[in-house]
Amino acid sequence: MIRVASLTVMYLVFYAADLHGQETTVSEKPKQAEQEAQVNTADYLREMQSNAVREQQASWGHWGNQADRFSTWLNHSNRLIPVYTFGITLDSLRAEGSAYADPARLENLYGSVPEGSVNSTATYFDQTDVYQLQKSAIDAGFTNIIMIVFDGMDWQTTRAAALYQQHRNAYSSGRGTGLSIQDERSMPTDFGLIVTSARNGGAKYDVNSQTMLSGDKPATGGFDSTRGGDAPWNEKPALDYLMGLDRERPHTVTDSAASATSLFSGIKTYNGSINVAIDGTQVEPLARALQANDDYMVGIVTSVPVSHATPAAAYANNVARGDYQDISRDLIGLPSSAHRNKPLPGVDVLIGGGWGEGVDKDSTQGDNFATGNKYLHQDDLRRVNIDHGGPYVVAQRTKGKRGRENLMAAAQQAADDGSRLLGYFGGQGGHLPFQTADGNFDPTFDAKGTEKYSRADIDENPTLADMTEAALLVLEQSIEGFWLLIEAGDVDWANHANNLDNAIGAVASGDAAFRSVMNWIDENNAADFTAVIVTSDHGHYLVIDDIERIVKPAE
Template sequence: KKRIILFVFDGMDWQTTRAAAIAKTRQVGYEEGRGSGLHFQDYRGTTTDFGFFVTSPHNSGTSRNVDRQIVTSPGGKVPGGYDVTRGGPTPWQATDDLPYPIGKSETDPHAYTDSAASATSLCSGIKTYNDAVNVDFSGREVLPIARTLQAEGYAIGVVTSVPISHATPACAYANNVDRNDYQDLTRDLLGIPSVFHPGGLNGVDVLIGAGWGEVEDKDGSQGANFVPGNRYLSDDDLARVSVDSGGKYVVAQRTAGESGSDVLATAVQQAIEGKHRLFGYFGITGGHLPYRTADGDYAPVRSVGNPNTAKPEVYSPEDLRENVTLSDMALAAIKVLDAQSQRWWLMVEAGDVDWANHSNNIDNSIGAVISGDEAFKSVTEWIEQHGGWDDTALILTADHGHYLTIDKPEMLAH
């Protein structure tokens, strides 16, 4: 295929998908299988399929040295694994062994995956330890498919609703023994010398995500080369990649008083006309895009216990106007990639589904699924208008779940 899209709904298990479908359609429409109600469930514009898979890691509890980029305890503390007779043969069948899926079985403890191990599996095809970004259980580099395709002439894009170098987008392209080494992961993505690649990688052609405005004075997880300031991208690195300083990227970032969608659209046009790469940087306090919420009013309810109840996020008019949506990001990336090459690979991540589920916030979770579904719809419409599916392959998947249990699904319909 000439156009390949990996669409990841981070943390969206079968139950989260069903919750969003119920909330959107106002009815409990299914109890098993693929389901219906969301665009990605109902789309039949080409041949489609449905399935599920296990994303257990190689292990958890691996120690590593981020400055030396080595693993110091190969194999870690707890092995991964999955017993279908205990966890259940399908995602919709409840198990009687409730502690088992979350690794709390007294007789058979096991590790359950994080986003780094699962995204490494998706992008590089191996099992590895939790927190690894495209390295195996012993810390050896593995090559993500995007870099293989890039060497064959494909343009590469990465889009996410959470920070640009969080685990899933990082695994699309970068290498590191620790998913929390954010600035170095961004360097890999943008083709700047990093602790893992001192000579620098080629860099992706399009990177658009959140993390703008997130400032830290110290961050021990990022090693000795951490630069105080933006947690995900230092000011010097941002200046270095910009075409204004002789770099390769037209930079679009959240700008006071300006529409985020307009800022991004202008940068897309500049990148296409100048044959440049594109880097987009947006977000709110916390490092993600604003949650649209279940009813689309961008007014989240409070998060219930993880471990404590948290106040609801409150967005200013500027937070909404100066940012973009995942749909905006995905279409911007496609336009630039398609202008650069007839062959391209793109990851689109609805990463805020995971963040909402971590916070036990069903309002944000449903809203994030629907935002991702709207982005998926925008992508399918673009494909239909630009040559159709003959040259396009799209894989839509989750990477793990959160053990969401819905006792009264009918309540979500009201």
């Protein structure tokens, strides 16, 4: 796989914004009226995306709050995001009411009541409520909890994918239709909206000692529905608020670490935190608490590096999300900077990306960084391999071996022997190949460059759905039940690059993994004791201006 780093041939210079309020700007080529005159219906969305990036304008949509410029925002947003449930409903949350209608509960979340966040008519929930929802499912007797996180998928991205899949104008508000996560009705199901704002934009810490240096600070997070809209379909897209740039109400835009910590451990914290509270205290994610029962199993599946923020926060502790090698040590039960003397037990199944990513140095990972693979060091991988006396059957990308067959053979061995499973795949950049909207793997150029894959990149890697099947094959051996995270992480990468073709393809990839879960539930008659929660960790800033252009032409 080759990443083309420069876009100078397209006369574009992008300045990525960070999460501290610097606005993204773009220098653009003069507009050309004929830019969208013709598209190739065989892969029309790819051509639409190419034209939009090349010309920096598109009638069908844009990223950011400037309608006349295609790409002015490459980062996260404070948008409300969707949550779908299966096997359980949101009724318990509705009965309690929204935290955003209750100043006392907001103060408990943020340490103070964020200005403009109290809304007496709020019907949206907080990400910490998803943690409570999982606990409620356990208390109600559900033994299997499956969390499916489409990283970076807001309501607008979901709608774009549904429009493309359904061949027509599907919906303009609410749950929607067109994707499996929207249309599945074999189990009780529900839909709601979630606030993602972090407690603080960042913190000072020492990664070596795993201690906080800045101490508690006044919260900067919150959600103002008068500026952000009480629902995604009621937004005011011209405002700066959802990008965290409103000077009067600069509520912090979350990163994936803080949001995943909220989802899995139930607290609001600072951006960059992996299950560490604002005062430096480590918190225990639900999966680890459940694993205290020796017969309960935990699994993590992701299309991006295994030690990235979302899979990390499902299990590990670290003051810094970028301390990848130590995070992976937590995940596989080795001593880490956060757990030196008493390593965590490690997860029972870990499958994801990061394979082949070698670097000589990485200052963000502290003094114990080891030259080599920055996400999961090759010595650690060897140490836990069952062939070297470790607990994991290891399958990693291998030249000439098809990814699915390679992984499923290892999963079957782990299931037969009662062993753990570790699958390590990916390509340059650490992620699985990006699927485009038409199901192929041929991304066009975007704000980040161009992804190109060899035949081996595609053949030697499993898909997210394959990874899901392998994980379930092992986890279903559990006597007491299991907790499983499935992350479609490439939705986030696509939206960061302002690439709609990739974003729709990534949603489709995650939707296929969801279908694998539902097939497993059906085949194992597991509906009565399995709760599935599908959500995101944050939004981006796609604005669809012409829905008819997104809809796939009839063949």
